[in-house]
Amino acid sequence: MKTPLNYTGNKSRLMDQFKNHFPKDVNVFVDLFCGGATVGLSVDAKKVIFIDNNINVINLLKHLSKYNFDTLLLRLETLVEKYGLSYSAKHGYKKYKKLSGETDNNGFKEYNTLGYYKLRSDYNSVKDKSSKEACDLLYLLVVYAFNNDMRFNRSGEFNLPIGKTDLNKNNIEKLKQYIDRVKKIDCDFICGDFREENIKKILMDADFIYADPPYLIGNAVYNETSNWTEQTEQELIDLLELLNKSKKRFAVSNVLDKVGASNKPLSDWLFNRNDLHIVDIDYHYRGASYNKINRAAREREVLIKNF
Numbered sequence: 098m099k100t101p102l103n104y105t106g107n108k109s110r111l112m113d114q115f116k117n118h119f120p121k122d123v124n125v126f127v128d129l130f131c132g133g134a135t136v137g138l139s140v141d142a143k144k145v146i147f148i149d150n151n152i153n154v155i156n157l158l159k160h161l162s163k164y165n166f167d168t169l170l171l172r173l174e175t176l177v178e179k180y181g182l183s184y185s186a187k188h189g190y191k192k193y194k195k196l197s198g199e200t201d202n203n204g205f206k207e208y209n210t211l212g213y214y215k216l217r218s219d220y221n222s223v224k225d226k227s228s229k230e231a232c233d234l235l236y237l238l239v240v241y242a243f244n245n246d247m248r249f250n251r252s253g254e255f256n257l258p259i260g261k262t263d264l265n266k267n268n269i270e271k272l273k274q275y276i277d278r279v280k281k282i283d284c285d286f287i288c289g290d291f292r293e294e295n296i297k298k299i300l301m302d303a304d305f306i307y308a309d310p311p312y313l314i315g316n317a318v319y320n321e322t323s324n325w326t327e328q329t330e331q332e333l334i335d336l337l338e339l340l341n342k343s344k345k346r347f348a349v350s351n352v353l354d355k356v357g358a359s360n361k362p363l364s365d366w367l368f369n370r371n372d373l374h375i376v377d378i379d380y381h382y383r384g385a386s387y388n389k390i391n392r393a394a395r396e397r398e399v400l401i402k403n404f
């Protein structure tokens with residue numbers, strides 16, 4: 098499964114490796130820190146609960162799961178027209194290239210600039226960010242934004258500049274796949290912080306928890322506002338310890354070391370433990386040429402499991 102939200106740090110490339118390490122007999126699977134929801138959407142479980150503390154992400158995932166594909170696409174097409182944005186899935190690439198004299202490097206940037214910033218300011222002025230109108234606009238913002246990312250400033254305004262892509266065949270296919278998948282599985286989307294009591298209760302009732310927290314030694318976009326510190330890392334470790342004591346199976350992604358930095362709270366926690374297992378993950382394992390880069394960065398990405 099590829100996520101319709103092209104989430105930085107999403108785990109789609111790692112799913113083949115993860116599946117070998119996840120249990121097979123899961124009733125309730127929790128995708129904690131779900132982001133774009135790639136992991137939970139790709140597993141076999143009777144029920145999947147997606148949890149993230151980013152209300153915009155949860156609202157958007159929920160929103161996109163509510164409609165059938167054709168209805169949603171029709172609304173998106175109306176907006177694309179309203180804002181004068183390119184729509185290469187329908188009209189191809191050449192049309193826009195001719196109109197704006199784009200170079201290949203800039204994709205659709207030139208053509209979409211005016212419309213994109215109007216769309217962004219309209220989204221930012223909508224009061225109810227969980228409304229249907231706001232969520233449609235947010236999905237389109239992600240499609241046309243820089244790196245297809247999602248970033249908000251402290252006042253909650255979407256603040257990414259324009260990117261190079263548009264509503265292309267790939268985005269449409271991902272959206273369709275997502276809608277098909279969520280309609281097939283039993284799933285819940287919950288906005289919450291892992292430290293909240295109601296979230297702990299959900300974890301305690303689950304059969305398996307996969308957690309993909311912001312990396313203490315990472316630099317993704319969501320780290321900019323999430324303030325993930327050594328203290329937060331320790332609070333997560335405390336929660337995992339509690340789950341471990343309650344015999345709840347879990348697996349957690351993280352980076353233990355990378356050039357010039359190491360995750361000390363996590364390394365300390367793992368020291369001398371034979372109930373916790375460290376699986377080394379090869380981030381680029383499908384493309385052999387990347388392995389060299391990975392080694393040069395000396396990054397140790399791991400999956401830690403307690404079963």
Ligand SMILES: C[S@@+](CC[C@H](N)C(=O)[O-])C[C@H]1O[C@@H](n2cnc3c(N)ncnc32)[C@H](O)[C@@H]1O
Binds near residue numbers: 109133291
């Ligand atoms: C590494 S990303 C998850 C990527 C995701 N697994 C995917 O495949 O797209 C980490 C996520 O943790 C969320 N997050 C950060 N702090 C959190 C907290 N205290 N409680 C719950 N979620 C949090 C962020 O909003 C972000 O979506």
